[in-house]
Amino acid sequence: MNADGKTNHDMTNSDIALLLADAADEVEIGIAPYDAVVRGGRRRRARRWAVTAATALALAASSATLAVAGLPGEGGGRVAPVATQPPTAEERHVYAPQQTLLATGSDGGRAWFVRIEVWGVPRDEVEAQRQLDAMAESGVRPVDVRQASELVGKISYFVFRSVGDKFAPVMQNTVSRTDTLSGTDIQAGALPLVPGSDGPQRLVIGKVAKTAQRVTCRWKGGGMTEIHRVPAGSDVNSDEQVIRPVDGSPYNWFVCLAPEGAAYKSVEVTK
Amino acid sequence: MGDRKQARDREFQSFVTGRWPRLMRTAFLLTGEQHAAEDLVQSTLEQVYVAWRRVGSADDPEAYVRRVMINAHARKHRRRLKEFLAPKDDSGLVREVADTGDRISQAEDRSALLTALAQLPPRQREAVVLRYWEDLTETQTAEAMGCSVGAVKSNAAKGSRSCAPYRGWPEW
Numbered sequence: 281m282n283a284d285g286k287t288n289h290d291m292t293n294s295d296i297a298l299l300l301a302d303a304a305d306e307v308e309i310g311i312a313p314y315d316a317v318v319r320g321g322r323r324r325r326a327r328r329w330a331v332t333a334a335t336a337l338a339l340a341a342s343s344a345t346l347a348v349a350g351l352p353g354e355g356g357g358r359v360a361p362v363a364t365q366p367p368t369a370e371e372r373h374v375y376a377p378q379q380t381l382l383a384t385g386s387d388g389g390r391a392w393f394v395r396i397e398v399w400g401v402p403r404d405e406v407e408a409q410r411q412l413d414a415m416a417e418s419g420v421r422p423v424d425v426r427q428a429s430e431l432v433g434k435i436s437y438f439v440f441r442s443v444g445d446k447f448a449p450v451m452q453n454t455v456s457r458t459d460t461l462s463g464t465d466i467q468a469g470a471l472p473l474v475p476g477s478d479g480p481q482r483l484v485i486g487k488v489a490k491t492a493q494r495v496t497c498r499w500k501g502g503g504m505t506e507i508h509r510v511p512a513g514s515d516v517n518s519d520e521q522v523i524r525p526v527d528g529s530p531y532n533w534f535v536c537l538a539p540e541g542a543a544y545k546s547v548e549v550t551k
Numbered sequence: 552m553g554d555r556k557q558a559r560d561r562e563f564q565s566f567v568t569g570r571w572p573r574l575m576r577t578a579f580l581l582t583g584e585q586h587a588a589e590d591l592v593q594s595t596l597e598q599v600y601v602a603w604r605r606v607g608s609a610d611d612p613e614a615y616v617r618r619v620m621i622n623a624h625a626r627k628h629r630r631r632l633k634e635f636l637a638p639k640d641d642s643g644l645v646r647e648v649a650d651t652g653d654r655i656s657q658a659e660d661r662s663a664l665l666t667a668l669a670q671l672p673p674r675q676r677e678a679v680v681l682r683y684w685e686d687l688t689e690t691q692t693a694e695a696m697g698c699s700v701g702a703v704k705s706n707a708a709k710g711s712r713s714c715a716p717y718r719g720w721p722e723w
Contacts, residue, residue, distance in 0.1 A: 296683040297683050300580055300684040303665050306665070307576055307578075307588055309572045309576075311571075312568045313593060314564055314567050317600060318600060321597040321598075321600025321601050324597050325601050423625055424625065426697075426698075
């Protein structure tokens with residue numbers, strides 16, 4: 281075998297390649313959507329600049345706070361030293377996530393709900409490895425994370441959708457503890473209500489800034505749904521969709537379900 | 552300045568048009584689903600567009616594109632794929648796919664091969680597709696996956712062993 285390991289199994293490799301080529305032929309190639317790629321690329325570029333600006337702002341804000349707190353002779357007597365212990369990893373929800381029910385309802389006789397789990401911030405690699413193990417035990421894994429150390433200083437969230445007897449994760453991310461959304465920022469996705477179905481994209485799940493008061497979902501073919509922010513800990517009422525604070529999350533979250541026969545067109549923060 | 556930008560745009564258009572079919576096939580093997588493959592390739596090319604000034608003049612733009620696609624696949628399609636491919640009579644609890652060996656060993660046709668492939672853990676699937684469909688060396692595969700050559704060897708071997716019972720898939 282050579283350094284790249286390509287010699288001893290040439291026949292074998294080509295057999296595998298043939299099988300894969302046969303399977304790959306099943307895809308419909310179509311015409312390259314050049315214009316759509318360029319439009320998407322421009323949107324990404326604009327978004328990247330916006331994110332960079334927001335991150336710079338957040339860092340600037342936290343640096344200012346640290347600088348003030350660290351000034352010698354300042355505030356000596358104004359803030360009494362706190363004798364309590366720092367919160368443990370358990371108290372910070374590092375090994376067991378905080379769960380929040382985002383929405384629930386009934387559609388066509390089937391009960392559905394959307395739930396989010398937020399795992400707290402590990403402070404070091406030891407905590408991060410234990411968190412990764414705990415995640416594996418509960419059946420989830422952050423997709424972008426290749427080693428435990430990448431979890432340090434970050435929260436991880438998983439959003440699950442359940443319809444009837446089907447239960448599946450639909451969104452996941454690991455983000456810095458300082459991540460934030462502001463103003464009319466919104467990140468959302470639309471998908472069919474029933475897992476694995478080809479039905480219309482009726483279920484919209486997203487996150488907005490803590491300050492966002494109203495989100496408007498517009499549906500293909502006309503019509504829209506407006507949802508409003510409720511305080512933390514508010515009751516989750518069946519078939520009532522709202523913007524809701526989530527334990528452990530730096531953003532507020534919402535779920536919006538299109539009426540039967542409608543499908544997602546757009547979503548934005550409108551107040 | 553304007554001429555240079557136009558020339559870059561033409562280069563990018565030519566790259567997209569020329570690479571689209573191959574990228575679609577690779578994405579299809581990675582995702583196992585037509586629309587997911589289209590989304591993966593389009594999303595990959597959008598990212599390539601943003602970096603095209605640098606990528607287009609690089610020695611090996613293909614390597615960059617592969618890296619972007621594998622990252623995008625890991626990020627966006629790993630979980631969704633399991634949902635798409637969950638059997639209709641399954642309970643729908645697809646948080647993790649456990650041992651799929653039995654289902655793989657029963658695979659009998661092309662779509663079953665795709666299902667078997669898709670039910671491999673993502674890193675094994677990526678290693679098998681890159682090594683044996685893209686025909687990359689272990690070194691190139693490691694670069695595309697952002698891991699060591701040892702990890703590629705391990706993932707490709709495990710992936711191909713899991714698929715070995717499939718219709719004459721050679722075992723070694």
